[in-house]
Every structure is written in structure tokens, then in C-alpha cells.
Amino acid sequence: MVIHESAEDYLESILIIQEQAGQVRSIDVVNKLGFSKPSVSIAMKKLRESGYITMAGDGNISLTDSGMEIASRIYKRHRTITRLFELMGVSPEQAAIDACKVEHDLSEETFARICSYVGDQPL
Numbered sequence: 001m002v003i004h005e006s007a008e009d010y011l012e013s014i015l016i017i018q019e020q021a022g023q024v025r026s027i028d029v030v031n032k033l034g035f036s037k038p039s040v041s042i043a044m045k046k047l048r049e050s051g052y053i054t055m056a057g058d059g060n061i062s063l064t065d066s067g068m069e070i071a072s073r074i075y076k077r078h079r080t081i082t083r084l085f086e087l088m089g090v091s092p093e094q095a096a097i098d099a100c101k102v103e104h105d106l107s108e109e110t111f112a113r114i115c116s117y118v119g120d121q122p123l
Helices: 005-021 026-033 037-049 065-087 092-102 108-118
Strands: 053-055 061-063
Touching: 005 026, 005 037, 005 061, 005 065, 026 037, 037 053, 061 065, 065 092, 065 108
Parallel strands: none
Antiparallel strands: 053 061
């Protein structure tokens, strides 16, 4: 199944918020990504219908196994590419911004070579 870049961004953000705060609500995603509440609400509905997240009655969002797999893969790419850019002398802030732009589009071969170069294990 093909997943769109925006869905990957949402899933990655949910994972990051979960790691930082322990629980995730839609408003946390709104604040992290800077999108409107209605846009995030629509995206959460689509992610839930696709089986990537579950939403509890109290509003807490959890990643399903398939959602966690995608989020973990994208977050790993983000961290590794950020590290590569930092090794090249890019500031941490700019490295993270630029990593977001390329993390979705790299081939597995290129990402594996980046992992090797920075001393990380590929996925």
C-alpha cells in the first residue's frame, strides 16, 4: 500500500509526541505541525480509517502496529539524515529542517549508504 508523505509526517509526529509526552491528542499534533484543527481532524480520521491509529474515548491517539512501523521508519530516516547533514557542518536546526524535505524520497539503496557513512544500521 502506498502511503502519502503527509500521512508519514503525521505518523512520525505522533511517534515523537508520544516519546516526549507519553500521550498524544489531536491538539498536540496541531501544535507540533502548525496545521489547523480541522485539517488535523480530517487527517486523524483518514489515518484511523486506514488502520494506522486508534483513538480512545478520551481523545488519546495510539499508533497501531502498521502505523508504528511507518512512523519508526520515517523517524529513523529523519534522525540519520539530520546526523549526516550535521556531520557536513550544517547547523542542527537547519539539518532537521532539510532532513524533513528529503526523508520521504530517498531510495533504500541511498539511505543504506547514508546509514553506513554515519555509522548507523539501516532499517
